[in-house]
Amino acid sequence: MHLDDRISMEPGSPARGQSVRVEYRGLLAQSGADRIWMRCGFDGWNQVEDIYMSKTPQNSFSCVAEVKGTREMNFCFKDSANNWDNNSGQNWAVPIR
Numbered sequence: 001m002h003l004d005d006r007i008s009m010e011p012g013s014p015a016r017g018q019s020v021r022v023e024y025r026g027l028l029a030q031s032g033a034d035r036i037w038m039r040c041g042f043d044g045w046n047q048v049e050d051i052y053m054s055k056t057p058q059n060s061f062s063c064v065a066e067v068k069g070t071r072e073m074n075f076c077f078k079d080s081a082n083n084w085d086n087n088s089g090q091n092w093a094v095p096i097r
Contacts, residue, residue: 003092006085013097014067024053024077025060026085033079036061042069042096050078069096 003009006026014020028036041048047068053061067073073094076086 003094007092009094013095014073015097016067016070018067019064020067020073021062021064022053022075023056023060023062024085025058026077028077028079028083028085029060031083033061033081033083035080037078038063038065038075039078040065040073040075042067042073043071045074053077067096072096 003012006024008023008025010021011018022038024036024038036053037050038053039048039050051063051065053063055061065073065075073096074091075093076084076091078084
């Protein structure tokens with residue numbers, strides 16, 4: 001599922017305990033970042049963790065995260081220079097089914 005042109009997630013509507021693959025093609029990737037982490041949390045930024053993302057041959061970055069919440073998965077991205085892509089301050093949120 002494409003959340004927008006910058007993010008895709010499989011499955012697009014994750015369930016608690018399920019693993020999701022997130023692919024990031026946003027500003028940090030387009031600006032030549034060498035390393036990117038996804039910061040994610042659940043149900044309003046609880047259980048926060050930073051997950052290292054691997055660079056893909058398509059110059060995007062991807063990672064796998066375990067869904068630990070019950071209502072929503074919250075996330076944003078940062079690079080090795082501590083630049084952030086937080087969706088213009090809104091972050092991203094995906095409902096958990």
